[in-house]
Amino acid sequence: MLYILDFSDPLIVLMGLLIVALFIILGKEFKKSILPAIPLFLFLILLVIHTVQLLVLPNASDEAKLILTSGIIYDCIYVFLSYFAYLWVDDIETKTKNKKSIDNSLDWFWKEV
Numbered sequence: 001m002l003y004i005l006d007f008s009d010p011l012i013v014l015m016g017l018l019i020v021a022l023f024i025i026l027g028k029e030f031k032k033s034i035l036p037a038i039p040l041f042l043f044l045i046l047l048v049i050h051t052v053q054l055l056v057l058p059n060a061s062d063e064a065k066l067i068l069t070s071g072i073i074y075d076c077i078y079v080f081l082s083y084f085a086y087l088w089v090d091d092i093e094t095k096t097k098n099k100k101s102i103d104n105s106l107d108w109f110w111k112e113v
Contacts, residue, residue, distance in 0.1 A: 005046060007074040008067050020078060024085040031097075033090035040082035047075035 007013055020039045027035035050071040057064065093099070 005071060006067055007071040013074060016074070016078060020082055020085070023082075024089070027085070027089040028092060031089070031093045033086055033093045036082055036085040036089050040079060040086055043075050043078040043082060047072060047079060050075060 005012055005016070007016075023035050023039050027033060050068050054060075054065065054068040054072065060068075
C-alpha cells in the first residue's frame with residue numbers, strides 16, 4: 001500500500017513539526033502571512049488524501065488502517081497548529097502594514113501571546 005506520509009514513524013512527525021515551525025518563524029520574521037499558510041494547505045491536502053485512502057480501501061489490513069488513522073490525527077493537529085500560526089502572523093502583518101483586518105475576534109487571544 002502506498003502511503004503519502006507514514007506518521008507512525010517518529011522521525012516523520014519530528015520533521016513535520018520542524019517544517020511547520022520553520023514556516024511560522026519565517027512568516028513572523030518577514031511579516032508575511034502566506035508563509036504559515038503554505039503548510040496549512042499542504043496538511044489540508046494530506047488530510048483529504050489520507051481520508052480518501054482510508055475510505056476507498058475497506059479491505060485494508062488492520063496495520064494499514066492504524067497507519068492511516070494516525071496520519072489523519074496528525075494531519076488534524078498540524079492543520080490546527082498551522083491555522084493558528086497563520087492567524088497570528090496575519091495579525092502581525094496587519095498591524096505592521098496598518099491594514100484593517102477583516103476579523104478582530106481573536107484580539108483578546110493575541111494580547112496574551
